[in-house]
Every structure is written in C-alpha cells, then in structure tokens.
Amino acid sequence: MMSVSIKRGGSVKISPILIDEAYRGKGIGRKLIETLVQFVEKNRLRKIYCSVAIQNVGTLAFFDRLGFVREGYLEQQYRGGMTEVVYGWFPGKEIPIADDVLIREMEDKDAETIKRIALSYLPRFYSEMNEQFVSNMIEAHRRKIISYATKHKIIFVAERNGEVVGFLTSTPKRGGGVKLFPSLALSLDIEKALLAYAIQHFKKVGRRKVYGFVPSTETDRIRLYLELGFRTEEILLEPYKTGVNEVWSRKDYCRGNINPNPLSLSWRSLHRRLFYLSKRICRQIRKFV
Ligand SMILES: CC(C)(COP(=O)(O)OP(=O)(O)OC[C@H]1O[C@@H](n2cnc3c(N)ncnc32)[C@H](O)[C@@H]1OP(=O)(O)O)[C@@H](O)C(=O)NCCC(=O)NCCS
Numbered sequence: 001m002m003s004v005s006i007k008r009g010g011s012v013k014i015s016p017i018l019i020d021e022a023y024r025g026k027g028i029g030r031k032l033i034e035t036l037v038q039f040v041e042k043n044r045l046r047k048i049y050c051s052v053a054i055q056n057v058g059t060l061a062f063f064d065r066l067g068f069v070r071e072g073y074l075e076q077q078y079r080g081g082m083t084e085v086v087y088g089w090f091p092g093k094e095i096p097i098a099d100d101v102l103i104r105e106m107e108d109k110d111a112e113t114i115k116r117i118a119l120s121y122l123p124r125f126y127s128e129m130n131e132q133f134v135s136n137m138i139e140a141h142r143r144k145i146i147s148y149a150t151k152h153k154i155i156f157v158a159e160r161n162g163e164v165v166g167f168l169t170s171t172p173k174r175g176g177g178v179k180l181f182p183s184l185a186l187s188l189d190i191e192k193a194l195l196a197y198a199i200q201h202f203k204k205v206g207r208r209k210v211y212g213f214v215p216s217t218e219t220d221r222i223r224l225y226l227e228l229g230f231r232t233e234e235i236l237l238e239p240y241k242t243g244v245n246e247v248w249s250r251k252d253y254c255r256g257n258i259n260p261n262p263l264s265l266s267w268r269s270l271h272r273r274l275f276y277l278s279k280r281i282c283r284q285i286r287k288f289v
Pocket residue numbers: 014015016017018019020023024025026027028029030031050051052053056057058059061062063065066272273276280
C-alpha cells in the first residue's frame with residue numbers, strides 16, 4: 001500500500017509506502033511510484049516528497065534507486081536520536097550531464113574566456129570578485145603545488161566544439177577536503193559534467209571530501225548539487241555580499257554520508273541487500289541467455 005496526500009502548492013507527500021515482507025523485491029514498490037508519477041504528471045502537480053528514517057537503509061536504497069534526491073536531513077524530527085532523510089522528486093526536472101563536452105585542465109589560451117564567463121556571473125552575487133580576483137585565481141592555477149601556503153588551485157574547463165563553455169576551480173585544502181568554487185558554465189548540463197568530473201578526479205587521488213556553495217536563490221543549481229549526491233550543510237547569511245545568502249554543501253567519499261554508522265547495519269538488512277543484488281544479477285544474466 002501507499003498513502004499519499006496532496007498539499008497546498010501542488011506537492012504530493014508519500015506517507016507511508018509499505019509492501020508486505022513476503023512480496024518485497026518483486027517490483028511492486030517501483031510500480032506504485034511509477035503510478036504516482038503518472039498521476040502527478042497528468043494533474044500537473046509540482047513535486048513528490050517523503051521522509052525516511054536514516055536507520056531504514058532498505059527504504060533509503062529504494063528511493064535512491066528510483067532517482068529521488070536527498071534534499072535534507074532533519075535531526076530528531078519524530079523521535080529523539082532519529083534523523084529523517086527528506087527525499088524529493090520533480091517531474092521532468094532531472095538535469096542531464098552533457099556528454100558532448102571534453103573536460104581538461106585549463107591552459108593559458110583559455111584565460112580570456114574564463115575571465116569573460118566569471119565576470120558575467122560573479123559580481124552579481126559576490127562583492128569584490130572582480131577582474132583582479134579572476135586573475136589571481138588563474139595565477140594560482142599556474143603555480144605548482146609546493147605547499148598549502150602557496151594557495152594552489154586547479155582549474156578544469158569544459159570544451160564543446162573547440163570552445164570553452166564553462167570552468168570549475170578547485171582548491172585542495174589541508175585535512176583532505178577540496179573546495180569547488182566557482183563552478184560556472186553556459187548551461188546546467190555542462191556545469192553538471194564539470195562537477196561530476198571533479199568528484200571522480202578527487203576521489204581517485206584520495207581526497208576525503210569535496211564541498212561548494214551556491215547562492216540560495218539559485219534553486220536549479222542547488223538541485224544540481226543534490227542530484228550529484230552533495231549534502232546541504234548550512235545556509236550562511238550574507239558571507240560575500242549583502243542580501244545574498246549561500247547554501248553550503250559537501251560530498252564525502254565514504255559510507256558515513258549514507259549511514260552515520262555503517263557497522264550498525266543489521267544482519268537482516270545486509271541479507272536483504274544481498275538479496276536485491278542477486279536479483280539484479282539474475283535479471284542481467286537472463287537478458288543474455
Ligand atoms: C522499500 C519498499 C517499499 C520497496 O518495495 P519493493 O516492492 O520491495 O521494491 P521493488 O522490488 O519495486 O524495488 C525497486 C528497486 O529498488 C531496489 N530496492 C528495493 N529495496 C531495496 C533494498 N532493501 N536494498 C537495495 N535495493 C532495494 C530494488 O533493487 C529495485 O531496483 P531495480 O528495479 O532497479 O532492480 C519495501 O521494502 C518496504 O515496504 N519497506 C518498508 C517501507 C517503510 O519502512 N516505509 C515507511 C517509510 S515511507
């Protein structure tokens with residue numbers, strides 16, 4: 001069964017979805033959500049959301065799998081010691097990743113385009129992020145890593161048909177974190193490709209986490225970060241410009257991001273995960289036989 005309620009403003013809350021244990025893993029949960037999605041699209045509703053206790057790892061895996069985005073974590077929402085993960089889904093709003101762009105490190109010839117893209121955006125939201133700021137940023141990319149004191153940066157650019165169409169500046173920090181700021185592109189799919197590349201890159205080189213921030217009015221860009229698995233940490237009040245608050249978010253490269261204590265996974269949930277994994281493998285094998 002699944003119970004839903006339609007809220008003011010056109011959002012739909014699932015509360016709860018529950019499949020009899022004997023019938024789990026047979027696609028019934030997915031079917032229920034697909035039916036709800038059709039209902040939402042047909043009635044031009046705006047959004048589906050629900051909340052799941054963080055200990056309920058099976059249901060978290062279900063909503064993750066179905067493409068719901070983790071929008072936030074509400075501590076002690078219904079019970080002391082219990083955090084609720086809030087999931088959201090918007091019809092037709094998932095941002096694709098541009099697959100026709102080449103991502104590479106910045107070269108000297110890209111400097112002018114990077115300046116142009118940066119200056120067409122940054123001054124709107126950040127005081128004193130002017131030409132000098134952008135020149136310093138590019139200079140920091142040209143410096144070799146000597147120590148953290150040299151404030152080295154790595155700038156990645158996205159190239160489409162030989163043109164630079166976006167860039168992302170990364171700053172490795174002490175303690176294993178990497179700041180990703182600014183990430184700017186001519187469209188959201190390109191920015192998504194840049195961020196996805198940086199996430200992979202810094203995971204590969206053994207970094208602990210990446211983090212970034214976006215003006216709180218830039219809803220589509222905040223959603224982009226959430227779709228890539230970033231977790232919103234805080235809203236900072238006017239850190240760079242009067243009247244502009246920043247949504248600060250981070251992505252950790254460890255399971256702690258999903259479950260506060262992975263060792264707390266019970267044998268039962270482990271058993272269930274193996275069950276779903278074997279089901280998926282069987283389905284793939286059947287496709288080839
Ligand atoms: C979560 C729940 C609804 C899933 O229903 P279900 O019918 O078993 O799920 P489905 O078989 O449709 O699975 C859909 C997808 O989610 C994945 N999935 C579902 N449960 C999973 C689990 N425990 N672990 C890993 N993946 C899981 C499946 O692998 C499947 O992926 P695929 O279609 O790509 O193969 C069901 O387990 C349940 O009722 N759990 C309790 C729910 C609850 O606590 N509700 C209260 C909070 S809302």
